[in-house]
Each structure stands twice: as C-alpha cells, then as structure tokens.
Amino acid sequence: MFASILLLCVCVVFILLQLKSRRPKNFPPGPSPLPILGNILELSLDNPLKDFERLRNTYGNVYSVFLGTKAAVVINGMKAVKDAIVTKGIDFAGRPQDLFVNDSTERKGVILADYGPSWKDHRRFALMTLRNFGLGKDSMEERIHGEIKYITDDLEKSIGKSLSPQLMFHNAASNIICQVLFGQRYEHDDEFIKVILKCFTDNAKLANGPWAMLYDSFPMIRSLPLPFRRAFKNVKTCQALVLPVVQEHKKTRVPGQPRDFVDCYLDRLDKEKGNDASTFSEDLMIMYILDLHFAGTDTTSNTLLTGFLYLMTYPHIQERCQQEIDEVLGGNDQASFEDRHNMPYVQATIHEIQRVANTVPLSVPHCTIKDTELMGYSIPKGTLIIPNLTSVLNEEGQWKFPNEFNPENFLNDQGEFVKPEAFMPFSAGPRVCLGEGLARMELFLILVTLLRKFNFIWPEDAGKPDYNPVYGVTLTPQLYHMKVQLRETN
Numbered sequence: 339m340f341a342s343i344l345l346l347c348v349c350v351v352f353i354l355l356q357l358k359s360r361r362p363k364n365f366p367p368g369p370s371p372l373p374i375l376g377n378i379l380e381l382s383l384d385n386p387l388k389d390f391e392r393l394r395n396t397y398g399n400v401y402s403v404f405l406g407t408k409a410a411v412v413i414n415g416m417k418a419v420k421d422a423i424v425t426k427g428i429d430f431a432g433r434p435q436d437l438f439v440n441d442s443t444e445r446k447g448v449i450l451a452d453y454g455p456s457w458k459d460h461r462r463f464a465l466m467t468l469r470n471f472g473l474g475k476d477s478m479e480e481r482i483h484g485e486i487k488y489i490t491d492d493l494e495k496s497i498g499k500s501l502s503p504q505l506m507f508h509n510a511a512s513n514i515i516c517q518v519l520f521g522q523r524y525e526h527d528d529e530f531i532k533v534i535l536k537c538f539t540d541n542a543k544l545a546n547g548p549w550a551m552l553y554d555s556f557p558m559i560r561s562l563p564l565p566f567r568r569a570f571k572n573v574k575t576c577q578a579l580v581l582p583v584v585q586e587h588k589k590t591r592v593p594g595q596p597r598d599f600v601d602c603y604l605d606r607l608d609k610e611k612g613n614d615a616s617t618f619s620e621d622l623m624i625m626y627i628l629d630l631h632f633a634g635t636d637t638t639s640n641t642l643l644t645g646f647l648y649l650m651t652y653p654h655i656q657e658r659c660q661q662e663i664d665e666v667l668g669g670n671d672q673a674s675f676e677d678r679h680n681m682p683y684v685q686a687t688i689h690e691i692q693r694v695a696n697t698v699p700l701s702v703p704h705c706t707i708k709d710t711e712l713m714g715y716s717i718p719k720g721t722l723i724i725p726n727l728t729s730v731l732n733e734e735g736q737w738k739f740p741n742e743f744n745p746e747n748f749l750n751d752q753g754e755f756v757k758p759e760a761f762m763p764f765s766a767g768p769r770v771c772l773g774e775g776l777a778r779m780e781l782f783l784i785l786v787t788l789l790r791k792f793n794f795i796w797p798e799d800a801g802k803p804d805y806n807p808v809y810g811v812t813l814t815p816q817l818y819h820m821k822v823q824l825r826e827t828n
C-alpha cells in the first residue's frame with residue numbers, strides 16, 4: 339500500500355515537472371515558473387507595475403515571466419526598449435494572436451492586427467485619411483475647437499462651483515474621434531455612444547482582470563460559459579450599432595467626395611473591387627472604426643484628467659503657462675496648433691503631463707515575427723513582448739527630475755523646449771501610436787484654450803490630492819473635483 343502511494347506521488351511529481359514551462363536556450367532570465375500557473379502568482383492582478391519593477395531589479399532590463407504556460411519577455415529602460423521596437427522594429431512588430439483580446443475582437447481591426455499586408459494597408463490608409471482630413475491643416479483644428487466650445491460652455495455653467503470633469507473630457511475625446519469617423523458628434527446621453535462606452539469599459543475591465551488571465555493561461559477553458567464570454571457579446575453589440583451608421587453612409591454618400599472616415603473607406607472599397615488580394619472589407623471596417631474610437635478616447639481623456647490634476651495642485655506652473663499663453667495669443671480669437679512653437683513652457687508642461695500620466699503603461703503587447711536577439715539574449719519567433727513604457731518614462735539618468743512633476747524635464751538652460759529620447763508615451767518604431775498627431779493637437783488646443791479662459795483650483799474641502807492612478811490598459815487618475823473661475827483678463 340505504502341509503495342503504491344509512493345509510486346503515485348512520484349508519478350504526479352514527474353507529470354508536474356513535465357508540465358513545468360522551461361526557458362529556451364539563452365532566453366532572458368526570470369523567476370522559476372510553477373507548473374501550469376507559471377509566474378502568475380508573482381504578479382498582482384490589480385496592478386503588476388510594481389512587480390515588473392521588482393523583477394527588473396533582480397533580473398535586469400530584459401527578463402522573462404511565464405503567464406500560465408506562455409513565456410513573455412518584459413523589456414525595460416530606454417536603451418533596451420529602443421533597441422527592440424525601433425532598431426529591430428520589424429522583428430518586434432508583430433502582435434500576439436492567441437490571447438483573450440484577439441478572440442474578443444474577432445482578429446479584426448488594426449491595434450491587434452499581426453504584422454502583415456492587412457495591418458500595413460490599414461495603417462497606411464488611416465494615417466493618410468487622418469492627414470487628408472486636415473491633421474496639420476485647418477479643418478481638424480476647427481473640429482477640435484468646435485468640441486472645445488462644449489467644454490467651455492459646461493465650465494461656464496459651473497463657475498464658482500465644484501465639478502467632476504471625468505465625463506466632460508471623456509465626451510470631448512470621444513466626440514472628436516466620432517466626428518472624424520462618422521462626421522457626427524453625440525450628446526453623452528445618446529444611446530449609441532452610451533452603449534458603446536459601456537461595452538468598451540466592460541471589455542477593458544475583463545481584459546485586465548483575472549478572467550482574461552485564466553483564458554490566456556488555460557486554453558482548455560476557453561469554450562466554457564464563464565464570465566469572459568461577456569466580452570464577445572459586447573463586441574457583437576457594438577458591431578450591430580455601427581452597422582446602421584455605415585448603411586446610412588452608403589445611402590447618402592457621393593463617391594469621390596468623402597465627408598468622413600467611413601466615406602473614405604467606402605471609396606477605397608469601390609477602388610478595390612475586382613482585386614482578389616485586397617485586404618479591405620466592410621466587415622473589417624466596422625472593427626477598425628471601433629478600434630480607432632477605443633484607442634482615441636480613454637487615452638486622450640485620461641491624459642487631460644491627469645493634466646488638470648497636476649495643474650490645479652501646482653498653481654505656479656498653471657500661472658506660468660497662462661502668462662505665456664496671454665503673451666503669445668495677445669488679441670487672437672483662438673489658439674492654433676502652430677502657436678506651440680512660440681510656447682516652450684506650455685509645450686514642456688504638456689509633455690511633462692504626458693510623462694507623469696504614463697497613460698498606456700505597458701504599451702500594447704508586441705510579438706516577435708522571427709527569431710531574433712536582444713541585448714545578447716535569443717528570442718524565438720512568436721514570443722510575447724511587453725515593452726514597459728513606465729520604466730522609460732521615469733528612468734533614473736534619463737530625466738533631470740524623474741520622480742517629480744516638473745516641466746524643467748523638457749527645458750534646456752536657455753528655457754528652450756527639448757524632447758529627451760526617453761519621451762515615448764506613444765511608444766516608438768513601426769507600431770508607434772497611429773493617433774499621435776491627432777492626440778498632440780487635441781492636448782495642445784484644449785489645454786491652451788481652457789487655461790486662457792479659466793483658473794482651475796483644487797477645492798479647499800478636497801483633502802490632499804492622490805496622484806496614484808488606477809491601473810488598467812490605460813492609467814486613470816483617481817476621481818477628483820475641480821473648481822473653476824473665469825480669469826480676470828477675460
């Protein structure tokens with residue numbers, strides 16, 4: 339009897355050891371994985387950023403962890419991150435294809451598209467379309483100013499009172515991208531936008547939570563009726579909402595005279611008729627639209643929210659920005675994006691806001707498209723790569739004041755604006771954020787217009803500000819209230 343139990347135990351241990359994941363030869367080092375679970379017990383599901391930093395201190399700038407049985411390489415610090423995503427950009431330009439987020443978005447869209455013809459065509463198409471709609475030209479500026487008017491109206495109604503700005507900035511960012519996509523803005527209680535936002539928020543939560551981690555780690559549970567299936571339903575709901583908007587565009591469009599992104603895509607579909615190798619399709623367009631809306635909303639609004647949190651609690655920085663804005667704009671009606679070249683302090687402050695906001699802390703996961711090398715380690719094709727942007731944006735040695743909110747990080751001794759190489763909140767290389775130009779224009783025009791007109795004050799009864807963000811795909815500042823006053827110069 340004893341011998342049988344012993345034999346059984348030996349067998350179980352043997353099987354578990356076989357199941358234990360192993361690092362390939364010369365793979366980046368990392369903590370020893372448990373069978374099946376890998377290293378997931380070492381990573382906090384609520385916020386793994388501190389754990390990634392702890393592992394970096396132990397294993398260096400390039401290390402590996404097992405998420406279940408899947409190996410991931412975490413890249414830290416400016417040098418290693420740049421080496422991977424810029425110098426060897428193409429080797430690292432893939433996206434993993436076997437994760438919860440891929441299945442929930444039906445492998446369509448652009449953010450998670452793998453490196454290949456469809457991603458390339460769609461990325462080029464989006465950049466060109468954004469440019470044609472006046473990124474750098476006046477029309478995009480006008481659309482942004484149009485949306486700013488709604489913010490200033492909201493703020494004027496709240497003069498002297500305390501207000502919660504979350505919904506206001508979220509709406510503004512959502513509407514700017516909606517105008518680009520559909521040529522239309524939506525009130526925040528409009529069913530269309532309300533349902534899309536609800537589905538997105540739910541999916542972002544699921545993608546960051548334990549169910550997605552389990553889905554990714556244990557493929558055998560994927561077809562079970564567990565809570566992660568809600569994400570698939572949410573995507574279907576959003577697709578069903580966008581479809582009638584596309585149908586309406588088809589009815590009212592004049593081919594060759596696009597009003598917005600949807601019209602441009604429909605023109606492109608006309609052009610591609612008869613091309614069997616075309617990567618463009620109506621089905622893809624719908625996920626693409628949802629992708630752009632998702633990518634362009636939370637990112638910009640959370641950066642703005644972080645910005646106002648710091649500007650209120652560092653009033654001397656707010657005042658110095660206002661002085662510069664007054665001097666440069668003088669009697670002009672409104673700011674133009676070109677004015678940034680004459681506003682080094684404002685530019686430095688906006689960049690510093692982006693640095694501390696660290697809006698997309700772990701970028702979007704990459705994947706190697708071939709066997710490659712990084713900092714002397716071998717990384718096989720198909721390895722999941724996590725570029726830790728947090729580790730770059732606050733890296734000692736790269737910044738004058740890595741742990742402070744201080745626009746001096748972006749100013750030289752002559753007070754001129756300079757951008758250190760480690761500034762990469764939009765990531766870098768071939769997969770760099772496709773909306774960077776739009777986002778930078780939005781941040782500049784919104785901040786300058788609002789600071790010109792209003793003073794933003796931390797309410798006396800609000801207690802001490804909490805600068806610790808809530809972790810997610812994007813970092814969100816803790817909820818706060820702001821007090822607004824009209825400036826005396828107005």
Ligand code: HEM
Nearest residue numbers: 449633634637638697698701702764765769771772773777
């Ligand atoms: C402050 C605002 C924003 C920040 C901080 C930000 C940041 C990022 C980051 C870190 C990535 C991942 C890049 C990589 O994988 O290496 C990304 C990708 C992307 N972003 Fe943004 N983003 C912002 C605004 C926007 C806007 C307004 C749009 C919409 C037009 C947008 C569209 C995209 C898309 C489509 C991708 C995927 C690109 C690809 O895979 O080729 N983003 N963004």
